[in-house]
Amino acid sequence: MRLTVNGIERGIESAPLTPLLYVLREELGITSPKAGCQQGGCGACTVLVDGEARRACLLAVAAVDGAEITTVEGLGAPEALSAIQTAFHEHYAAQCGFCTSGMLIAAHAYLEHGGSGERESIQETLSGHVCRCTGYVKIIDAVAAAAGGEITSRQKWLPQTGEESPVEVPGAPA
Amino acid sequence: MKAVGARLPRYDGVAHVTGRTTFVDDVRVPGTLWVKALRSPAHNADIKRLDTSKAEAMEGVHAIITWQDVPLLEYGHLSALGIPADEPLLAKDEVRYKGQPIAVVAAEDETKAQLAVEAIELDLEEKPALFDVRKAFDSDAPVVHQWGNWYTHFEDEMDRRQIRKGSIQEAFDKADVIVQGVYRPAAIEHVPLETQVCQVVPEADGRLTIYSCTQALYFSMGVVAAHLQVPLNRLKFVGGTVGGGFGGKVDTATETMCSLLALKSGKPIKWRWTREEEFLCSSTRAPWHMEIADAVTKDGWILGRKMLTLHDSGAYSRFSPYGLTKHSFHHTGAYTIPNLEFDGYVVYTNRVPTTAMRGFGVTSVSFAVETHMNRIAKELGLDPFEIRLKNANRIGDTSPNGIVYTDPSTVPTILAVADELGHELPADYRTMSSEKREGELLPEHLVGQLGNPEDH
Numbered sequence A: 001m002r003l004t005v006n007g008i009e010r011g012i013e014s015a016p017l018t019p020l021l022y023v024l025r026e027e028l029g030i031t032s033p034k035a036g037c038q039q040g041g042c043g044a045c046t047v048l049v050d051g052e053a054r055r056a057c058l059l060a061v062a063a064v065d066g067a068e069i070t071t072v073e074g075l076g077a078p079e080a081l082s083a084i085q086t087a088f089h090e091h092y093a094a095q096c097g098f099c100t101s102g103m104l105i106a107a108h109a110y111l112e113h114g115g116s117g118e119r120e121s122i123q124e125t126l127s128g129h130v131c132r133c134t135g136y137v138k139i140i141d142a143v144a145a146a147a148g149g150e151i152t153s154r155q156k157w158l159p160q161t162g163e164e165s166p167v168e169v170p171g172a173p174a
Numbered sequence B: 001m002k003a004v005g006a007r008l009p010r011y012d013g014v015a016h017v018t019g020r021t022t023f024v025d026d027v028r029v030p031g032t033l034w035v036k037a038l039r040s041p042a043h044n045a046d047i048k049r050l051d052t053s054k055a056e057a058m059e060g061v062h063a064i065i066t067w068q069d070v071p072l073l074e075y076g077h078l079s080a081l082g083i084p085a086d087e088p089l090l091a092k093d094e095v096r097y098k099g100q101p102i103a104v105v106a107a108e109d110e111t112k113a114q115l116a117v118e119a120i121e122l123d124l125e126e127k128p129a130l131f132d133v134r135k136a137f138d139s140d141a142p143v144v145h146q147w148g149n150w151y152t153h154f155e156d157e158m159d160r161r162q163i164r165k166g167s168i169q170e171a172f173d174k175a176d177v178i179v180q181g182v183y184r185p186a187a188i189e190h191v192p193l194e195t196q197v198c199q200v201v202p203e204a205d206g207r208l209t210i211y212s213c214t215q216a217l218y219f220s221m222g223v224v225a226a227h228l229q230v231p232l233n234r235l236k237f238v239g240g241t242v243g244g245g246f247g248g249k250v251d252t253a254t255e256t257m258c259s260l261l262a263l264k265s266g267k268p269i270k271w272r273w274t275r276e277e278e279f280l281c282s283s284t285r286a287p288w289h290m291e292i293a294d295a296v297t298k299d300g301w302i303l304g305r306k307m308l309t310l311h312d313s314g315a316y317s318r319f320s321p322y323g324l325t326k327h328s329f330h331h332t333g334a335y336t337i338p339n340l341e342f343d344g345y346v347v348y349t350n351r352v353p354t355t356a357m358r359g360f361g362v363t364s365v366s367f368a369v370e371t372h373m374n375r376i377a378k379e380l381g382l383d384p385f386e387i388r389l390k391n392a393n394r395i396g397d398t399s400p401n402g403i404v405y406t407d408p409s410t411v412p413t414i415l416a417v418a419d420e421l422g423h424e425l426p427a428d429y430r431t432m433s434s435e436k437r438e439g440e441l442l443p444e445h446l447v448g449q450l451g452n453p454e455d456h
């Protein structure tokens, strides 16, 4: 079997019925999809299969033989975040970060399919994705901002107290 | 001070949104063995026979541990504070809750480990179980814990957390009305998206590297070192990246057993609980039973409170004595009541042990107190905001355990809520502040109760 994962073609040795999630995490070492429940209930394992958001824990790898798989690693890198990644970062949509990969993939697919950015439609898209930390509001804010093309700029991080220079935080995007 | 008032990016935000955060499950160590546990299928039972020999001989199985492999079997989560231990790491003669670990297996993959678990021979003799804290005190209730059905080791070996303040008798004599209520919030599972998980690597120098999802790294380190009876410098804990905890990852759930398996097998070990295990076997927020009787005047002053709390600790103590203590200190909520009689018990049942969860011990009592405030208002036909503002903590008031409030925030908080809801208040309530009581706000029953904030 073969998969194209984040643009790179890979041969697959796992048994045909191995869940795609295991193939990605254990065979290929791609760890952004998470094993939150391994029974289709939480969305943390969501990846793009030929452009559609699918739950990797429920897919036998043989069923997606030859497919193109995209994980969060393939959406953008720290120095070149995609719009939805930037929006999540700037709107504090990731708290512990464990649900974030699945949320990002679902949101990315929503935007790619021309999602309107209305809160109800975002809620519907993310309805099978569990987040225990954020309470969802910030996640929906982030997706709405990305859909509306108004991703908050770095400007927003300037101190609101009259200070001139931005606060330097290690690891923050420039 | 540049950061105060600024909107700072999360230091770990970019790693989160690029999928590069390394959670414990993402640590990759070649040659790792996977763990599965034999857990009690019964709520309360004696262990008659436990035989792992068939399982040990199975293909792909590298190590199995039972209670016999644990150098110090019982070490309490609060042992370091002098609170006696009551929970074995692995069940020895009996099991006290469904899901309690009895043996753990390390094998080449999860399937082999699970097959070996199923090959362990276990004979149990079931005993009647106790699930309802209200029945724990009945003479015919099954006794489910070595200390009886409730914790008996508070200071001076008291069997309850007790608070006495002022004269409860006088308060009840003077009251126009007694308002009573019973409040019973249920258990809540934390449901972190990341289930309990641990990776242990035995190093060439004899140390163990322990990748842990604990919320309390040094605490877990102490617990593992105690069970293993090794000095702390044998353990290198790697933590700080937690996929949601909410209090449920304060208990040291997996690290000790994985460490023992790593020492026994000489191999790296990983244990990742299934979602089902997380729901059925991980600790939860406790169910609480709270009874309140308040002595109240018809214009809404609370003169005294009698309260009984039964804190369902599940099968073992863990942090419950501490949680109940916090609970007792907060049993008047954000309000000042001068005469108190509080009795709280940590009660044992055959439920999964309960633990910390966001506002440990306090959220339960806040729920009870706020609901009770509404009940008082309703019974007296008074405005629930006014009754809260009247009894609100003010500078100089004292808490149930005698702390003098120097900066209480009840009044501004309630006013803010009233604003937010558009709730109209009479002018004398509208203009209230947290300042020291005087005039009408210093009624007779509070005279002489005030402390001096300057002394604190």
Ligand code: FES
Pocket: A034, A035, A036, A037, A038, A039, A040, A041, A042, A043, A044, A045, A046, A055, A056, A057, A058
């Ligand atoms: S791990 Fe696939 S949906 Fe939860």
Ligand code: FES
Pocket: A093, A094, A095, A096, A097, A098, A099, A100, A130, A131, A132, A133, A134, B193, B243, B244
């Ligand atoms: S950020 Fe923790 S589960 Fe969503």
